Amino acid sequence: xxxxxxxxxxxxxxxxxxxxxxxxxxxxxxxxxxxxxxxxxxxxxxxxxxxxxxxxxxxxxxxxxxxxxxxxxxxxxxxxxxxxxx
Amino acid sequence: xxxxxxxxxxxxxxxxxxxxxxxxxxxxxxxxxxxxxxxxxxxxxxxxxxxxxxxxxxxxxxxxxxxxxxxxxxxxxxxxxxxxxx
Numbered sequence: 435x436x437x438x439x440x441x442x443x444x445x446x447x448x449x450x451x452x453x454x455x456x457x458x459x460x461x462x463x464x465x466x467x468x469x470x471x472x473x474x475x476x477x478x479x480x481x482x483x484x485x486x487x488x489x490x491x492x493x494x495x496x497x498x499x500x501x502x503x504x505x506x507x508x509x510x511x512x513x514x515x516x517x518x519x520x
Numbered sequence: 521x522x523x524x525x526x527x528x529x530x531x532x533x534x535x536x537x538x539x540x541x542x543x544x545x546x547x548x549x550x551x552x553x554x555x556x557x558x559x560x561x562x563x564x565x566x567x568x569x570x571x572x573x574x575x576x577x578x579x580x581x582x583x584x585x586x587x588x589x590x591x592x593x594x595x596x597x598x599x600x601x602x603x604x605x606x
Contacts, residue, residue, distance in 0.1 A: 470580045490576030497583035515601045
């Protein structure tokens with residue numbers, strides 16, 4: 435768990451080193467970096483001619499797509515939950 | 521809603537054009553692109569010396585962080601929901 439203190443975590447994404455600073459524990463940052471790296475590799479395999487810059491943007495697009503879908507799913511579950519409580 | 525047909529949507533992210541192909545409706549793709557663009561601008565404002573490539577990777581990191589947090593929140597709500605149903 436986070437104790438509010440700033441931490442620096444070194445991670446490797448798509449062959450590049452990054453230092454991520456924040457209050458999240460190292461394990462969380464490593465988990466995030468691993469997922470980003472996996473997403474980049476997956477998109478890269480499907481589009482081998484993309485430059486790294488576009489690949490990274492499309493990885494962000496992919497992640498935000500997943501995020502919006504889950505937000506919608508969460509809102510539906512919350513509504514169901516509420517109607518069960520009422 | 522999607523009808524399973526592949527669609528091509530043109531979007532602009534951080535001053536670059538992208539063509540996103542998929543079965544999602546144009547409005548969804550545009551919403552995703554807008555959020556990615558906003559995240560990139562936000563990270564860019566805090567780190568003006570980052571190159572576009574690193575900026576895009578950190579944007580993906582940011583989105584996956586939000587996604588994992590929401591997944592955890594979703595799992596908790598699902599558990600609560602289940603215990604209310606039982």
